[in-house]
Amino acid sequence: MRWAGAGVINLKTKSGGTQNSGDLKAIFHAKRLKCTPQRLAVLKVLKESGAYLSINMLDKKVKEMLPGTGLATVYRALETLEELGLVAKVHLEDGCHSYAVAPEGHMHPIVCTECNKVIDFAECPLGELSEKLTQDTGIVIQNHFLQLFGKCRECQA
Amino acid sequence: MRWAGAGVINLKTKSGGTQNSGDLKAIFHAKRLKCTPQRLAVLKVLKESGAYLSINMLDKKVKEMLPGTGLATVYRALETLEELGLVAKVHLEDGCHSYAVAPEGHMHPIVCTECNKVIDFAECPLGELSEKLTQDTGIVIQNHFLQLFGKCRECQA
DNA sequence: CTTATAATTGAGAATCTTTCTCAATTGCGC
DNA sequence: GCGCAATTGAGAAAGATTCTCAATTATAAG
Numbered sequence: 001m002r003w004a005g006a007g008v009i010n011l012k013t014k015s016g017g018t019q020n021s022g023d024l025k026a027i028f029h030a031k032r033l034k035c036t037p038q039r040l041a042v043l044k045v046l047k048e049s050g051a052y053l054s055i056n057m058l059d060k061k062v063k064e065m066l067p068g069t070g071l072a073t074v075y076r077a078l079e080t081l082e083e084l085g086l087v088a089k090v091h092l093e094d095g096c097h098s099y100a101v102a103p104e105g106h107m108h109p110i111v112c113t114e115c116n117k118v119i120d121f122a123e124c125p126l127g128e129l130s131e132k133l134t135q136d137t138g139i140v141i142q143n144h145f146l147q148l149f150g151k152c153r154e155c156q157a
Numbered sequence: 158m159r160w161a162g163a164g165v166i167n168l169k170t171k172s173g174g175t176q177n178s179g180d181l182k183a184i185f186h187a188k189r190l191k192c193t194p195q196r197l198a199v200l201k202v203l204k205e206s207g208a209y210l211s212i213n214m215l216d217k218k219v220k221e222m223l224p225g226t227g228l229a230t231v232y233r234a235l236e237t238l239e240e241l242g243l244v245a246k247v248h249l250e251d252g253c254h255s256y257a258v259a260p261e262g263h264m265h266p267i268v269c270t271e272c273n274k275v276i277d278f279a280e281c282p283l284g285e286l287s288e289k290l291t292q293d294t295g296i297v298i299q300n301h302f303l304q305l306f307g308k309c310r311e312c313q314a
Numbered sequence: 315c316t317t318a319t320a321a322t323t324g325a326g327a328a329t330c331t332t333t334c335t336c337a338a339t340t341g342c343g344c
Numbered sequence: 345g346c347g348c349a350a351t352t353g354a355g356a357a358a359g360a361t362t363c364t365c366a367a368t369t370a371t372a373a374g
Contacts, residue, residue, distance in 0.1 A: 034341050034350055055331080070353045075332065091248035097331090110296055121290055125282035130305065133278060139267055141307040148287065150298040191321055191370050212360080227324040232361065254360090 027084055041066040042077040043086060043101070051116040052090055052098035052109075090147060092116075110148040114155035121148075184241055198223040199234040200243060200258070208273040209247055209255035209266075247304060249273075267305040271312035278305075 024043075028035040045061040046053060053061070059074045078099055081087040088102040090109070100109070100118050107120040130141040181200075185192040202218040203210060210218070216231045235256055238244040245259040247266070257266070257275050264277040287298040 029342085032350085036341070036351065038352070068353075070355095072333075072354080073352055076351080110290065110294070110298065112296070113299065119294060119296065121294075123286060123289070125286050126305070129280060129282050132280070133267065133305070134307075137267070137276060137278075138310045139269070139276065139307045140313065141267065141305050142270065143306040145302070145304045145306070147302045148283070148290070148298050149300040149302070150291075150296045153295045156297065186371085189321085193322065193370070195323075225324075227326095229325080229362075230323055233322080 027086070031084070033080060033084075037066055038062075038069050038073050039077045039080060041069065042074060043081060046087055046099060046101045049100075051118055052092065052100045052111060053116070054092075054096050054098045058099065108146045108148065110150055112152040112155055113149050114151055117152055117154075119152070184243070188241070190237060190241075194223055195219070195226050195230050196234045196237060198226065199231060200238060203244060203256060203258045206257075208275055209249065209257045209268060210273075211249075211253050211255045215256065265303045265305065267307055269309040269312055270306050271308055274309055274311075276309070 024040070025035045028039070041062050042058065045058060045065060049061075055071075055074065055078075058078070059069075059071050062069050062074055078087060078089070082089055082099075086102055087099050088109075090098050090100070090111070092098050092111075098116070103109075103120040105122060106124055107122050108124060109118045109120050111118055124146070126144050126146065130144070133139065134141055181197070182192045185196075198219050199215065202215060202222060206218070212228075212231065212235075215235070216226075216228050219226050219231055235244060235246070239246055239256075243259055244256050245266075247255050247257065247268070249255055249268075255273070260266075260277040262279060263281055264279050265281060266275045266277050268275055281303070283301050283303065287301070290296065291298055
Protein backbone atom coordinates (compact mmCIF):
# COMPACT_ATOMS: atom_id res chain seq x y z
CA MET A 1 0.00 0.00 0.00
CA ARG A 2 1.28 3.44 -0.88
CA TRP A 3 0.20 6.54 0.87
CA ALA A 4 1.32 10.07 1.24
CA GLY A 5 1.28 12.03 4.39
CA ALA A 6 2.83 9.48 6.67
CA GLY A 7 3.42 10.99 10.03
CA VAL A 8 2.04 14.39 9.10
CA ILE A 9 0.05 15.63 12.02
CA ASN A 10 -1.64 18.98 12.51
CA LEU A 11 0.88 21.14 10.79
CA LYS A 12 -1.77 23.78 10.30
CA THR A 13 0.19 25.48 7.62
CA LYS A 14 -2.90 26.36 5.70
CA SER A 15 -5.81 28.22 7.09
CA GLY A 16 -7.97 26.07 4.89
CA GLY A 17 -10.17 28.91 3.88
CA THR A 18 -12.38 30.96 6.08
CA GLN A 19 -15.74 29.30 5.75
CA ASN A 20 -17.51 28.77 8.98
CA SER A 21 -20.07 26.07 9.35
CA GLY A 22 -22.84 28.35 8.11
CA ASP A 23 -20.95 29.30 5.00
CA LEU A 24 -20.31 25.67 4.28
CA LYS A 25 -23.97 24.82 4.58
CA ALA A 26 -24.76 27.56 2.11
CA ILE A 27 -22.12 26.30 -0.29
CA PHE A 28 -23.59 22.83 -0.21
CA HIS A 29 -27.20 23.97 -0.41
CA ALA A 30 -26.50 26.24 -3.35
CA LYS A 31 -25.98 23.08 -5.37
CA ARG A 32 -28.68 21.04 -3.69
CA LEU A 33 -26.10 19.00 -1.85
CA LYS A 34 -26.48 17.87 1.69
CA CYS A 35 -24.19 19.03 4.42
CA THR A 36 -23.38 15.65 5.91
CA PRO A 37 -21.08 14.81 8.80
CA GLN A 38 -19.04 12.61 6.49
CA ARG A 39 -18.32 15.43 4.09
CA LEU A 40 -17.52 17.80 6.91
CA ALA A 41 -15.21 15.24 8.47
CA VAL A 42 -13.23 14.84 5.28
CA LEU A 43 -12.84 18.59 4.97
CA LYS A 44 -11.92 18.93 8.62
CA VAL A 45 -9.23 16.29 8.40
CA LEU A 46 -7.70 18.11 5.47
CA LYS A 47 -7.90 21.46 7.20
CA GLU A 48 -6.25 20.17 10.33
CA SER A 49 -3.51 18.47 8.42
CA GLY A 50 -2.31 21.27 6.17
CA ALA A 51 -0.68 18.67 3.97
CA TYR A 52 -1.49 16.57 1.02
CA LEU A 53 -3.12 13.41 2.23
CA SER A 54 -3.62 10.27 0.22
CA ILE A 55 -6.92 8.48 0.09
CA ASN A 56 -5.71 5.89 2.52
CA MET A 57 -4.42 8.37 5.03
CA LEU A 58 -7.65 10.33 4.71
CA ASP A 59 -9.72 7.23 5.16
CA LYS A 60 -7.81 6.37 8.28
CA LYS A 61 -8.15 9.82 9.80
CA VAL A 62 -11.77 10.20 8.84
CA LYS A 63 -12.58 6.88 10.47
CA GLU A 64 -10.92 8.12 13.65
CA MET A 65 -13.01 11.28 13.58
CA LEU A 66 -16.22 9.64 12.49
CA PRO A 67 -16.12 5.87 13.04
CA GLY A 68 -18.07 3.81 10.59
CA THR A 69 -17.40 6.03 7.62
CA GLY A 70 -16.87 3.90 4.55
CA LEU A 71 -14.06 4.19 2.07
CA ALA A 72 -16.48 4.74 -0.79
CA THR A 73 -17.91 7.67 1.08
CA VAL A 74 -14.48 9.22 1.40
CA TYR A 75 -14.05 8.92 -2.36
CA ARG A 76 -17.46 10.42 -2.94
CA ALA A 77 -16.91 13.23 -0.46
CA LEU A 78 -13.65 14.16 -2.13
CA GLU A 79 -15.29 14.21 -5.52
CA THR A 80 -18.02 16.48 -4.22
CA LEU A 81 -15.66 18.76 -2.34
CA GLU A 82 -13.48 19.07 -5.40
CA GLU A 83 -16.46 20.06 -7.52
CA LEU A 84 -17.29 22.70 -4.96
CA GLY A 85 -13.76 24.02 -5.14
CA LEU A 86 -13.12 23.25 -1.50
CA VAL A 87 -10.35 20.74 -1.98
CA ALA A 88 -7.65 20.31 -4.57
CA LYS A 89 -6.44 17.06 -6.02
CA VAL A 90 -2.83 16.52 -6.89
CA HIS A 91 -0.67 13.86 -8.36
CA LEU A 92 2.38 13.12 -6.31
CA GLU A 93 5.43 11.85 -8.04
CA ASP A 94 4.82 8.21 -7.33
CA GLY A 95 1.46 8.44 -9.06
CA CYS A 96 -0.49 8.35 -5.85
CA HIS A 97 -3.38 10.79 -5.74
CA SER A 98 -3.61 13.10 -2.82
CA TYR A 99 -5.83 15.90 -1.66
CA ALA A 100 -5.51 19.14 0.24
CA VAL A 101 -7.73 22.02 1.14
CA ALA A 102 -8.08 24.29 -1.86
CA PRO A 103 -6.43 27.66 -1.45
CA GLU A 104 -8.41 30.84 -2.01
CA GLY A 105 -7.72 32.61 -5.24
CA HIS A 106 -5.31 31.50 -7.91
CA MET A 107 -2.44 29.81 -6.15
CA HIS A 108 0.01 27.01 -6.59
CA PRO A 109 1.43 24.67 -4.00
CA ILE A 110 4.92 24.00 -2.83
CA VAL A 111 4.90 20.48 -1.50
CA CYS A 112 7.53 19.29 0.92
CA THR A 113 8.91 16.06 -0.43
CA GLU A 114 9.60 14.83 3.09
CA CYS A 115 6.41 15.54 4.98
CA ASN A 116 3.95 16.50 2.20
CA LYS A 117 3.18 19.75 3.92
CA VAL A 118 1.74 22.33 1.54
CA ILE A 119 2.47 26.01 1.27
CA ASP A 120 0.64 27.93 -1.41
CA PHE A 121 1.98 30.91 -3.27
CA ALA A 122 0.20 33.43 -5.43
CA GLU A 123 2.95 34.60 -7.76
CA CYS A 124 1.75 32.67 -10.77
CA PRO A 125 4.09 33.30 -13.66
CA LEU A 126 1.83 31.85 -16.29
CA GLY A 127 -0.43 34.70 -17.24
CA GLU A 128 2.02 36.50 -19.46
CA LEU A 129 3.68 33.35 -20.59
CA SER A 130 0.38 31.90 -21.72
CA GLU A 131 -0.31 34.90 -23.92
CA LYS A 132 3.13 34.71 -25.43
CA LEU A 133 2.79 31.00 -26.10
CA THR A 134 -0.61 31.46 -27.67
CA GLN A 135 0.86 34.04 -30.01
CA ASP A 136 3.85 31.88 -30.82
CA THR A 137 2.09 28.58 -31.28
CA GLY A 138 -1.53 29.34 -32.07
CA ILE A 139 -2.58 27.11 -29.23
CA VAL A 140 -5.25 28.59 -27.03
CA ILE A 141 -4.07 27.99 -23.50
CA GLN A 142 -6.99 27.14 -21.29
CA ASN A 143 -5.49 25.92 -18.13
CA HIS A 144 -2.31 25.00 -16.36
CA PHE A 145 -1.07 22.75 -13.67
CA LEU A 146 1.89 23.80 -11.58
CA GLN A 147 3.39 22.33 -8.47
CA LEU A 148 6.75 22.96 -6.87
CA PHE A 149 8.56 20.42 -4.77
CA GLY A 150 11.11 21.14 -2.13
CA LYS A 151 12.18 20.65 1.41
CA CYS A 152 10.58 22.76 4.10
CA ARG A 153 12.45 24.40 6.95
CA GLU A 154 11.60 21.72 9.46
CA CYS A 155 12.66 18.91 7.16
CA GLN A 156 15.98 20.50 6.33
CA ALA A 157 17.26 19.73 9.80
CA MET B 158 -11.83 1.65 -19.71
CA ARG B 159 -10.32 5.10 -19.90
CA TRP B 160 -7.56 5.99 -22.19
CA ALA B 161 -5.96 9.03 -23.63
CA GLY B 162 -4.90 9.42 -27.18
CA ALA B 163 -8.04 8.25 -28.89
CA GLY B 164 -7.74 8.78 -32.56
CA VAL B 165 -4.31 10.33 -32.38
CA ILE B 166 -2.33 8.98 -35.27
CA ASN B 167 1.12 9.95 -36.36
CA LEU B 168 0.93 13.60 -35.59
CA LYS B 169 4.70 13.74 -35.56
CA THR B 170 4.73 16.94 -33.62
CA LYS B 171 7.76 15.96 -31.68
CA SER B 172 10.99 14.85 -33.18
CA GLY B 173 11.35 12.54 -30.26
CA GLY B 174 14.96 13.28 -29.74
CA THR B 175 17.80 12.52 -32.05
CA GLN B 176 19.13 9.22 -30.81
CA ASN B 177 19.79 6.75 -33.56
CA SER B 178 19.74 3.07 -32.88
CA GLY B 179 23.42 3.08 -31.91
CA ASP B 180 22.97 5.86 -29.41
CA LEU B 181 20.10 4.02 -27.87
CA LYS B 182 22.11 0.85 -27.48
CA ALA B 183 24.78 2.84 -25.73
CA ILE B 184 22.24 4.44 -23.45
CA PHE B 185 20.90 1.06 -22.43
CA HIS B 186 24.28 -0.57 -22.06
CA ALA B 187 25.61 2.23 -19.93
CA LYS B 188 23.26 0.99 -17.25
CA ARG B 189 23.63 -2.71 -18.02
CA LEU B 190 20.21 -2.83 -19.58
CA LYS B 191 19.40 -4.80 -22.65
CA CYS B 192 18.30 -3.17 -25.84
CA THR B 193 15.28 -5.32 -26.52
CA PRO B 194 12.77 -5.08 -29.35
CA GLN B 195 9.98 -4.57 -26.85
CA ARG B 196 11.63 -1.52 -25.33
CA LEU B 197 12.44 -0.13 -28.73
CA ALA B 198 8.87 -0.71 -29.87
CA VAL B 199 7.44 1.22 -26.95
CA LEU B 200 9.76 4.12 -27.66
CA LYS B 201 9.01 3.99 -31.37
CA VAL B 202 5.28 4.08 -30.82
CA LEU B 203 5.67 7.15 -28.67
CA LYS B 204 7.98 8.83 -31.15
CA GLU B 205 5.62 8.25 -34.03
CA SER B 206 2.64 9.46 -32.10
CA GLY B 207 3.86 12.81 -30.83
CA ALA B 208 1.10 12.74 -28.25
CA TYR B 209 0.53 11.56 -24.75
CA LEU B 210 -0.58 7.97 -24.91
CA SER B 211 -2.19 6.03 -22.14
CA ILE B 212 -1.00 2.59 -21.16
CA ASN B 213 -3.88 0.98 -22.97
CA MET B 214 -3.34 2.88 -26.17
CA LEU B 215 0.36 2.12 -25.96
CA ASP B 216 -0.29 -1.53 -25.33
CA LYS B 217 -2.55 -1.68 -28.37
CA LYS B 218 -0.06 0.06 -30.66
CA VAL B 219 2.91 -1.90 -29.39
CA LYS B 220 1.07 -5.15 -29.98
CA GLU B 221 0.46 -4.02 -33.57
CA MET B 222 4.13 -3.28 -34.05
CA LEU B 223 5.41 -6.30 -32.17
CA PRO B 224 2.71 -8.94 -31.77
CA GLY B 225 2.89 -11.00 -28.64
CA THR B 226 4.19 -8.24 -26.42
CA GLY B 227 2.63 -8.49 -23.00
CA LEU B 228 1.01 -5.71 -21.04
CA ALA B 229 3.38 -6.20 -18.14
CA THR B 230 6.27 -5.71 -20.51
CA VAL B 231 4.83 -2.39 -21.65
CA TYR B 232 4.66 -1.29 -18.05
CA ARG B 233 8.19 -2.44 -17.43
CA ALA B 234 9.50 -0.83 -20.57
CA LEU B 235 7.94 2.49 -19.63
CA GLU B 236 9.46 2.31 -16.20
CA THR B 237 12.87 1.64 -17.67
CA LEU B 238 12.57 4.30 -20.36
CA GLU B 239 11.49 6.82 -17.78
CA GLU B 240 14.50 6.03 -15.61
CA LEU B 241 16.70 6.57 -18.63
CA GLY B 242 15.05 9.91 -19.24
CA LEU B 243 13.76 8.85 -22.63
CA VAL B 244 10.08 9.16 -21.88
CA ALA B 245 8.07 11.42 -19.63
CA LYS B 246 5.11 10.42 -17.56
CA VAL B 247 2.20 12.75 -17.03
CA HIS B 248 -1.00 12.83 -15.14
CA LEU B 249 -3.92 13.87 -17.27
CA GLU B 250 -6.80 15.58 -15.62
CA ASP B 251 -8.95 12.52 -15.29
CA GLY B 252 -6.18 10.83 -13.35
CA CYS B 253 -5.17 8.57 -16.17
CA HIS B 254 -1.43 8.18 -16.56
CA SER B 255 0.03 8.79 -19.95
CA TYR B 256 3.45 8.86 -21.49
CA ALA B 257 5.26 10.78 -24.20
CA VAL B 258 8.78 10.98 -25.54
CA ALA B 259 10.85 13.08 -23.23
CA PRO B 260 11.92 16.37 -24.74
CA GLU B 261 15.57 17.36 -24.84
CA GLY B 262 16.62 19.92 -22.32
CA HIS B 263 14.41 21.53 -19.78
CA MET B 264 10.98 21.90 -21.32
CA HIS B 265 7.34 21.78 -20.41
CA PRO B 266 4.47 20.45 -22.44
CA ILE B 267 1.35 22.06 -23.76
CA VAL B 268 -1.15 19.28 -24.09
CA CYS B 269 -4.13 19.60 -26.39
CA THR B 270 -7.19 18.72 -24.40
CA GLU B 271 -8.91 17.41 -27.51
CA CYS B 272 -6.30 15.19 -29.17
CA ASN B 273 -3.58 14.94 -26.47
CA LYS B 274 -0.97 16.16 -28.90
CA VAL B 275 2.07 17.55 -27.14
CA ILE B 276 4.08 20.63 -27.96
CA ASP B 277 7.00 21.43 -25.70
CA PHE B 278 8.24 24.85 -24.86
CA ALA B 279 11.49 25.96 -23.30
CA GLU B 280 10.55 29.27 -21.70
CA CYS B 281 10.41 27.96 -18.17
CA PRO B 282 9.45 30.77 -15.83
CA LEU B 283 10.39 28.94 -12.68
CA GLY B 284 14.08 29.58 -12.31
CA GLU B 285 13.78 33.09 -10.95
CA LEU B 286 10.56 32.39 -9.18
CA SER B 287 12.09 29.44 -7.35
CA GLU B 288 14.89 31.61 -5.99
CA LYS B 289 12.44 34.23 -4.87
CA LEU B 290 10.25 31.68 -3.18
CA THR B 291 13.20 30.09 -1.45
CA GLN B 292 14.16 33.47 -0.05
CA ASP B 293 10.60 34.26 0.99
CA THR B 294 9.69 30.95 2.51
CA GLY B 295 12.89 29.20 3.43
CA ILE B 296 11.82 26.20 1.45
CA VAL B 297 14.52 24.81 -0.78
CA ILE B 298 12.85 24.25 -4.12
CA GLN B 299 14.15 21.11 -5.68
CA ASN B 300 11.87 20.44 -8.54
CA HIS B 301 8.74 21.49 -10.29
CA PHE B 302 5.97 20.09 -12.39
CA LEU B 303 4.32 22.25 -14.99
CA GLN B 304 1.91 21.42 -17.74
CA LEU B 305 -0.25 23.69 -19.83
CA PHE B 306 -3.51 22.63 -21.37
CA GLY B 307 -5.15 24.15 -24.37
CA LYS B 308 -6.63 23.57 -27.75
CA CYS B 309 -4.30 23.18 -30.69
CA ARG B 310 -4.84 24.84 -34.08
CA GLU B 311 -6.32 21.75 -35.67
CA CYS B 312 -8.76 21.16 -32.85
CA GLN B 313 -10.00 24.74 -32.86
CA ALA B 314 -11.80 24.19 -36.15
C1' DC C 315 30.49 -18.47 -34.40
C1' DT C 316 29.31 -20.90 -29.93
C1' DT C 317 28.55 -20.67 -25.03
C1' DA C 318 27.45 -19.09 -20.44
C1' DT C 319 25.06 -15.89 -17.90
C1' DA C 320 22.20 -12.54 -16.31
C1' DA C 321 18.49 -9.71 -17.88
C1' DT C 322 14.10 -9.84 -19.84
C1' DT C 323 9.81 -11.59 -21.31
C1' DG C 324 4.82 -13.58 -21.45
C1' DA C 325 1.06 -15.23 -19.04
C1' DG C 326 -1.63 -15.29 -15.51
C1' DA C 327 -2.22 -14.65 -10.62
C1' DA C 328 -2.24 -11.39 -7.07
C1' DT C 329 -2.71 -6.91 -5.31
C1' DC C 330 -4.19 -2.34 -5.08
C1' DT C 331 -7.29 1.42 -6.48
C1' DT C 332 -11.55 3.15 -7.82
C1' DT C 333 -16.32 2.77 -9.03
C1' DC C 334 -20.76 0.69 -8.79
C1' DT C 335 -25.05 -1.40 -6.74
C1' DC C 336 -28.67 -1.32 -3.69
C1' DA C 337 -31.10 -1.44 0.48
C1' DA C 338 -31.14 1.40 4.58
C1' DT C 339 -30.52 5.88 6.46
C1' DT C 340 -30.63 10.79 6.92
C1' DG C 341 -30.69 15.85 5.93
C1' DC C 342 -33.82 19.36 4.84
C1' DG C 343 -37.79 21.96 2.83
C1' DC C 344 -42.44 22.18 3.92
C1' DG D 345 -42.95 15.90 12.47
C1' DC D 346 -43.40 14.18 7.29
C1' DG D 347 -42.00 12.90 2.93
C1' DC D 348 -38.75 12.78 -0.45
C1' DA D 349 -34.55 12.97 -2.61
C1' DA D 350 -29.75 12.73 -1.54
C1' DT D 351 -26.44 10.12 0.82
C1' DT D 352 -24.36 6.30 3.07
C1' DG D 353 -22.19 1.56 4.19
C1' DA D 354 -20.88 -2.73 2.69
C1' DG D 355 -19.46 -5.56 -0.42
C1' DA D 356 -19.18 -6.73 -5.26
C1' DA D 357 -17.26 -5.42 -9.51
C1' DA D 358 -14.23 -3.24 -12.53
C1' DG D 359 -9.95 -1.32 -13.64
C1' DA D 360 -4.99 -0.45 -13.05
C1' DT D 361 -0.59 -2.03 -11.64
C1' DT D 362 2.68 -5.25 -9.84
C1' DC D 363 4.37 -9.80 -8.96
C1' DT D 364 5.85 -14.69 -9.86
C1' DC D 365 8.26 -17.93 -12.36
C1' DA D 366 9.55 -20.78 -16.04
C1' DA D 367 11.13 -19.97 -20.72
C1' DT D 368 13.56 -16.98 -23.76
C1' DT D 369 17.05 -13.86 -25.38
C1' DA D 370 20.64 -10.11 -25.70
C1' DT D 371 25.25 -9.71 -24.68
C1' DA D 372 30.03 -10.33 -23.40
C1' DA D 373 33.66 -13.48 -23.50
C1' DG D 374 36.10 -17.07 -25.59
